[in-house]
Amino acid sequence: xxxxxxxxxxxPMIWKMVVETPRLVSKAKAGQFVILRVNxxxxxxxxxxxxxxxxxxxxxxxxxxxxxxxALMTTVKVGEEISDCVGPLGLPSHVEKWGTAIVVGGGIGxxxxxxxxxxxxxxxxxxxxxxxxxxxxxxxxxxxxxxVADELHVCTDDGSYGHHGFVTDPLKKLLxxxxxxGMIMTVGPVPMMKFLSNLTRKYKVPTWVxxxxxxxxxxxxxxxxxxxxxxxxxxxxxxxxxFDGHLVDFDLLTARLGAYRQQERKAMKHLLGDPGCNLAESxxxxxxxxxxxxxx
Amino acid sequence: xxDEEKKKKKKKKKKPQGPNKLKVKERMKLxxxxxxxxxxxxxxxxxxxxxxxxxxxxxxQEALRCLECPKQPCVAGCPVEIDIPGFIxxxxxxxxxxxxxxxxxxxxxxxxxxxxxxxxxxxxIVCVTGKNNKPVAIGHLERYVADYERDNKLVKLPEIAPxxxxxxxxxxxxxxxxxxxxxxxxxxxxxTIFEALHKPGGVLVYGIPEFRLPKSIVQAECDFMxxxxxxxxLSTVVGKMDTIDELFEMGYDAVxxxxxxxxxxxxxxxxxxxxxxxxxxxxxxxxxxxxxxxPDDYDTPIIQGKNIAVLxxxxxxxxxxxxxxxxxxxxxxxxxxxxxxxxxxxxxxxHHAKEEGIQFHMLCNPLKFIGDDQNRVKEMECxxxxxxxxxxxxxxxxxxxxxxxxxxxxxLVVVAIxxxxxxxxxxxxxxxxxxxxxxxxxxxxxMATSRKGVFAGGDIVTGGATxxxxxxxxxxxxxxxxxxxxxxxxx
Ligand SMILES: Cc1cc2nc3c(=O)[nH]c(=O)nc-3n(C[C@H](O)[C@H](O)[C@H](O)COP(=O)(O)OP(=O)(O)OC[C@H]3O[C@@H](n4cnc5c(N)ncnc54)[C@H](O)[C@@H]3O)c2cc1C
Ligand SMILES: Cc1cc2nc3c(=O)[nH]c(=O)nc-3n(C[C@H](O)[C@H](O)[C@H](O)COP(=O)(O)OP(=O)(O)OC[C@H]3O[C@@H](n4cnc5c(N)ncnc54)[C@H](O)[C@@H]3O)c2cc1C
Ligand code: SF4
Ligand code: FES
Numbered sequence: 125x126x127x128x129x130x131x132x133x134x135x136p137m138i139w140k141m142v143v144e145t146p147r148l149v150s151k152a153k154a155g156q157f158v159i160l161r162v163n164x165x166x167x168x169x170x171x172x173x174x175x176x177x178x179x180x181x182x183x184x185x186x187x188x189x190x191x192x193x194x195a196l197m198t199t200v201k202v203g204e205e206i207s208d209c210v211g212p213l214g215l216p217s218h219v220e221k222w223g224t225a226i227v228v229g230g231g232i233g234x235x236x237x238x239x240x241x242x243x244x245x246x247x248x249x250x251x252x253x254x255x256x257x258x259x260x261x262x263x264x265x266x267x268x269x270x271x272v273a274d275e276l277h278v279c280t281d282d283g284s285y286g287h288h289g290f291v292t293d294p295l296k297k298l299l300x301x302x303x304x305x306g307m308i309m310t311v312g313p314v315p316m317m318k319f320l321s322n323l324t325r326k327y328k329v330p331t332w333v334x335x336x337x338x339x340x341x342x343x344x345x346x347x348x349x350x351x352x353x354x355x356x357x358x359x360x361x362x363x364x365x366x367f368d369g370h371l372v373d374f375d376l377l378t379a380r381l382g383a384y385r386q387q388e389r390k391a392m393k394h395l396l397g398d399p400g401c402n403l404a405e406s407x408x409x410x411x412x413x414x415x416x417x418x419x420x
Numbered sequence: 421x422x423d424e425e426k427k428k429k430k431k432k433k434k435k436p437q438g439p440n441k442l443k444v445k446e447r448m449k450l451x452x453x454x455x456x457x458x459x460x461x462x463x464x465x466x467x468x469x470x471x472x473x474x475x476x477x478x479x480x481q482e483a484l485r486c487l488e489c490p491k492q493p494c495v496a497g498c499p500v501e502i503d504i505p506g507f508i509x510x511x512x513x514x515x516x517x518x519x520x521x522x523x524x525x526x527x528x529x530x531x532x533x534x535x536x537x538x539x540x541x542x543x544x545i546v547c548v549t550g551k552n553n554k555p556v557a558i559g560h561l562e563r564y565v566a567d568y569e570r571d572n573k574l575v576k577l578p579e580i581a582p583x584x585x586x587x588x589x590x591x592x593x594x595x596x597x598x599x600x601x602x603x604x605x606x607x608x609x610x611x612t613i614f615e616a617l618h619k620p621g622g623v624l625v626y627g628i629p630e631f632r633l634p635k636s637i638v639q640a641e642c643d644f645m646x647x648x649x650x651x652x653x654l655s656t657v658v659g660k661m662d663t664i665d666e667l668f669e670m671g672y673d674a675v676x677x678x679x680x681x682x683x684x685x686x687x688x689x690x691x692x693x694x695x696x697x698x699x700x701x702x703x704x705x706x707x708x709x710x711x712x713x714x715p716d717d718y719d720t721p722i723i724q725g726k727n728i729a730v731l732x733x734x735x736x737x738x739x740x741x742x743x744x745x746x747x748x749x750x751x752x753x754x755x756x757x758x759x760x761x762x763x764x765x766x767x768x769x770x771h772h773a774k775e776e777g778i779q780f781h782m783l784c785n786p787l788k789f790i791g792d793d794q795n796r797v798k799e800m801e802c803x804x805x806x807x808x809x810x811x812x813x814x815x816x817x818x819x820x821x822x823x824x825x826x827x828x829x830x831x832l833v834v835v836a837i838x839x840x841x842x843x844x845x846x847x848x849x850x851x852x853x854x855x856x857x858x859x860x861x862x863x864x865x866x867m868a869t870s871r872k873g874v875f876a877g878g879d880i881v882t883g884g885a886t887x888x889x890x891x892x893x894x895x896x897x898x899x900x901x902x903x904x905x906x907x908x909x910x911x
Contacts, residue, residue, distance in 0.1 A: 147661060151660070151662070161618060165711075165717055166719050168710070168720075208654070208655040209655070210616070210656070211660065212660055213657070340702060340720075341705065342657075343660075343682070343842070343844065344682060344683050344842055345682040345684070345701055345705070345842065346699060346702035347686070347698075347699035347701060347702055348698070348702040350693055351693075357686065357688075375795075376795065379794065380693070380795070382794075383696075383723065384723075387715075391715075
């Protein structure tokens with residue numbers, strides 16, 4: 125069983141976990157994901173790869189506490205094992221030498237966009253990185269991104285740090301300035317990916333989005349992760365997770381992500397109400413912002 | 421067939437001087453023993469097994485009905501040719517453990533096959549007793565024998581041949597993969613099973629529900645394999661983690677691919693991606709593998725519809741609709757485009773479903789799904805069909821009746837119209853030939869694929885079939901792989 129070598133809080137509801145899984149790490153590429161199970165009775169939760177240390181065989185994921193399973197993940201102590209870590213799943217992000225490429229990470233998407241930026245850089249691209257969060261304390265990985273990006277833009281919705289506004293603002297400026305862009309890759313909450321795709325469609329710049337539908341097996345067997353891409357139904361776990369943002373039916377994705385909302389809230393309430401539950405204080409104070417959707 | 425096997429067959433044909441003292445005429449008049457079932461009104465609210473099994477006395481009485489026919493048509497009807505009268509005679513002799521060993525000579529998964537094989541169209545349909553009376557309950561007896569052996573802890577590890585130094589990789593832990601593993605480890609080869617999911621068993625654990633096949637039984641079979649020395653690498657997706665070529669580089673001398681069907685089919689009609697529309701694989705996986713039916717103890721959620729409609733007429737459809745009923749549906753519908761005679765599901769399952777109050781809508785086909793303002797499915801528009809001329813499959817083709825549209829209310833729909841083949845292995849294994857449906861092509865006698873040292877069997881070769889056919893393919897492959905390993909692999 126895979127051993128957890130680090131598990132720490134890096135933001136209000138954001139945690140970073142490092143898992144020792146050398147065989148998986150030796151095969152994994154940027155843009156792929158893994159499916160974890162914390163314990164025998166747990167759900168299978170997909171998590172994007174947010175870092176790979178090939179020498180030490182370490183896999184990093186960054187996760188947000190949004191429900192019971194992610195809350196339970198915070199209780200795993202360094203040195204303990206989790207039941208499973210399957211992968212690498214999905215197709216790696218498409219990497220080419222385009223000249224200039226833009227990577228955009230929103231919220232928790234700031235993490236998985238980092239290995240993708242590295243891969244773009246290694247392929248010889250000029251990398252412009254845009255990261256954004258609701259406020260300063262939800263930002264992380266700035267140093268990491270700084271070390272890769274040729275140009276880094278940081279945004280906060282409330283203006284508490286960096287540009288005041290959404291990630292689409294600096295992007296629009298770059299597009300308006302006529303910077304020649306080979307590719308835009310984005311990972312983040314569904315509304316962000318939707319607005320971003322709507323924006324770049326007007327400029328006809330190829331745009332990839334990394335989708336996060338509900339998943340079970342991650343091998344193409346269940347069909348639960350199906351997403352509508354243009355006229356076609358695709359399975360995000362084997363055909364994706366990256367898709368052409370200009371073709372994605374984001375509204376359907378949003379709806380399908382909410383399929384279990386009520387049941388999940390009940391499970392979380394049950395967990396937090398249990399006096400035996402030893403979750404960290406920050407998790408106990410957890411509240412659902414009702415406008416929240418997807419992983420944001 | 422080898423000479424030795426031919427000899428064995430001859431020997432079998434001699435009329436056994438069994439312990440059954442009844443005259444043939446008397447045997448023919450004995451009534452078939454009924455296995456008792458959980459009451460329909462009770463069982464439709466729980467996930468416990470429906471048939472309760474034979475008592476010792478019932479099994480004995482049923483065994484007395486076998487005529488010990490010299491021609492043994494039942495044996496020929498069984499895809500793996502279990503010595504049926506042979507094991508039944510041992511029940512009459514009250515040597516149940518011996519009966520279990522007899523079955524295991526040709527079928528390593530009797531507790532499973534005794535529960536899920538379509539006996540009524542294999543061994544029982546040709547049973548001579550069935551000519552004037554009901555056929556011998558061969559399946560029930562098989563189940564009884566296997567359960568008796570397991571419950572009384574009489575299962576003994578078989579003898580394992582000295583190590584041959586050869587290593588075999590098996591991809592997929594369904595009935596095909598498990599059978600290959602069991603056969604090859606006994607012959608002294610080192611065997612590793614790679615399984616994508618976190619539990620071994622394939623469809624037996626993620627597809628077939630607890631009320632038909634308790635998971636503890638599948639687990640017992642897998643534990644038995646592990647005790648024999650089979651190494652299970654769970655949560656490992658071959659083609660993603662290591663490709664088949666890499667398995668050879670890692671030192672495996674031969675590979676068996678038993679990855680099953682997978683890849684659910686949808687109908688491609690309007691509204692199919694609405695919330696509340698599942699593939700049977702997803703619905704059953706949530707309930708079985710992830711145990712969503714037990715929310716107090718397990719975390720995976722499942723939609724609990726008040727009106728569930730399941731599209732299809734096979735075992736998978738029956739499993740899904742009966743699961744929906746148990747999860748609390750008020751109305752549970754089967755919607756099938758042909759008539760009941762064409763339904764591929766086992767008769768016993770159709771019968772059980774009817775007893776439980778499942779509503780059957782024959783000769784009707786969905787046109788589109790209609791959702792509410794939250795993208796949740798609320799109803800389904802259907803069209804009535806009539807049967808036309810037979811098609812390629814020999815079954816009469818359903819033809820739509822114009823203007824016969826009607827609506828079925830459904831807040832949960834499960835699509836159970838079959839599975840395509842999972843492309844992961846073919847895509848990552850250069851030179852592995854497949855047919856136009858993506859099924860791996862093999863030599864029928866040896867199950868060898870177009871790639872040297874790679875064998876395949878089960879649903880990935882045949883398309884969705886049965887447990888016993890998958891196990892039979894595994895047995896055939898194991899024999900050929902053994903020969904390959906001993907002749908072609910130089911050590
Ligand atoms: C390919 C992929 C990569 C992902 N990468 C990350 C990542 O790097 N970091 C991260 O924090 N999250 C990531 N997610 C989302 C993550 O899997 C879910 O947040 C997690 O499963 C929630 O589990 P939970 O039990 O804590 O919450 P739940 O109580 O199950 O759900 C809370 C909310 O999260 C949504 N949700 C539930 N399950 C999933 C799921 N499997 N996928 C997406 N949303 C879900 C639900 O709509 C619900 O509103 C990814 C999802 C996918 C499909
Ligand atoms: C709901 C349902 C009910 C059924 N009822 C009956 C019945 O009553 N009677 C009957 O005889 N038959 C029944 N069947 C059919 C029967 O279950 C199958 O024919 C049989 O299980 C096929 O066996 P298999 O070994 O080929 O594959 P499977 O049982 O499908 O197992 C394949 C395994 O391979 C794994 N795998 C796939 N790809 C990879 C990979 N790349 N790496 C690692 N592992 C991988 C899968 O996770 C799976 O565990 C039913 C099927 C279903 C779906
Ligand atoms: S055909 Fe029926 S009666 Fe004859 S040997 Fe087989 S099980 Fe017995
Ligand atoms: S998660 Fe099951 S098909 Fe993608």
